[in-house]
Amino acid sequence: DGSLAASRCATAVANSNIALIKYWGKADERLIIPRASSLSLTLDGLSTSTTVQFGASDADSLTIDGTTQQGTALNRVSAFLDIIREKAGINLPARVTSANTVPYGAGLASSASAFAALAGAACEAAGLDATPRELSRLARRGSGSACRSIFGGLVKWNAGHDDESSYAEPVDSGDMDLAVIVVLISGEKKPISSREAMRRTVVTSPLYDAWIDSCQDDLDAALAAIRQGDVERFGELTEANSFGMHASMMASRPAVLYWLPETVSALNAVTSIRDGGLGAWSTMDAGPNVKVLTDGRDAERVADELRNRLPDCEVQIHRPGDGLRFVR
Numbered sequence: 447d448g449s450l451a452a453s454r455c456a457t458a459v460a461n462s463n464i465a466l467i468k469y470w471g472k473a474d475e476r477l478i479i480p481r482a483s484s485l486s487l488t489l490d491g492l493s494t495s496t497t498v499q500f501g502a503s504d505a506d507s508l509t510i511d512g513t514t515q516q517g518t519a520l521n522r523v524s525a526f527l528d529i530i531r532e533k534a535g536i537n538l539p540a541r542v543t544s545a546n547t548v549p550y551g552a553g554l555a556s557s558a559s560a561f562a563a564l565a566g567a568a569c570e571a572a573g574l575d576a577t578p579r580e581l582s583r584l585a586r587r588g589s590g591s592a593c594r595s596i597f598g599g600l601v602k603w604n605a606g607h608d609d610e611s612s613y614a615e616p617v618d619s620g621d622m623d624l625a626v627i628v629v630l631i632s633g634e635k636k637p638i639s640s641r642e643a644m645r646r647t648v649v650t651s652p653l654y655d656a657w658i659d660s661c662q663d664d665l666d667a668a669l670a671a672i673r674q675g676d677v678e679r680f681g682e683l684t685e686a687n688s689f690g691m692h693a694s695m696m697a698s699r700p701a702v703l704y705w706l707p708e709t710v711s712a713l714n715a716v717t718s719i720r721d722g723g724l725g726a727w728s729t730m731d732a733g734p735n736v737k738v739l740t741d742g743r744d745a746e747r748v749a750d751e752l753r754n755r756l757p758d759c760e761v762q763i764h765r766p767g768d769g770l771r772f773v774r
């Protein structure tokens with residue numbers, strides 16, 4: 447039957463997002479409920495396009511950028527598809543084909559765009575009629591940060607306390623024009639996965655609870671700064687929240703240290719650009735690369751200043767991007 451076949455195959459595209467007030471640590475490992483709410487900017491130019499086809503193969507399969515995946519990557523996708531299959535009442539294996547606009551393993555291809563696109567494509571292919579909020583809750587089950595990539599621009603993930611109450615939603619950015627500049631320091635595979643690293647931080651870091659306590663204040667202050675169009679205040683909060691997260695990671699036992707020597711050079715370059723009068727604020731995730739928040743109108747100049755100071759690094763400007771979209 448043609449219509450059934452059509453409903454069993456779907457493609458969705460999602461952009462990656464960068465957290466400005468970070469998510470680090472879970473209150474519920476199975477449901478992926480975070481210990482604190484977070485705030486992010488969805489970025490253009492870092493996207494994943496995923497096609498899901500149910501019933502076309504004997505077992506679940508996963509191909510990323512042309513390479514067939516086995517083991518952990520496939521198991522994680524299968525476990526996610528099980529949630530969709532149970533909701534839709536179907537029992538069919540799926541063929542999942544995914545393509546990233548940046549090479550997988552380059553340190554920028556993220557689980558956020560991947561699981562947001564997968565949630566969209568799998569729901570559509572399974573014939574589930576999901577609202578954006580339901581898609582956000584589902585994407586969260588694949589990877590926490592993915593719940594934010596369902597929406598474009600500034601997005602808040604409400605930590606909540608259960609599956610129903612933990613979802614992302616867009617935040618009105620008013621007149622704010624933001625950009626994020628990525629300083630690529632290394633594309634090597636990370637020494638420890640973010641999932642494992644956040645578990646270790648929660649369990650062993652004596653600084654973790656203090657950082658979590660600061661997150662609610664940082665988030666409230668960031669939302670106020672956004673309402674006031676105060677990019678400088680928002681930038682200061684972004685940078686402070688990221689340093690606090692990394693301090694808590696480094697205090698884990700054993701330490702979680704993602705920084706490389708060039709990371710410190712890039713962080714110092716951001717300070718020096720700011721001392722020169724340009725608005726620029728650093729933020730970092732589970733890897734050595736540095737991201738720089740700026741006013742969109744300063745982005746080209748800040749990027750040039752970064753290139754001058756860091757001639758060995760690739761420097762790329764990303765503007766706010768759209769949320770999940772379906773390819774028909």
Ligand code: 2P0
Nearest residue numbers: 465468469589590591640641731732
């Ligand atoms: C974030 N990161 O808010 C934080 C900041 C990295 C540092 O979300 O275990 O891949 O799948 O929920 O979402 C990376 O962690 O972790 C992350 P899981 P995820 O963007």
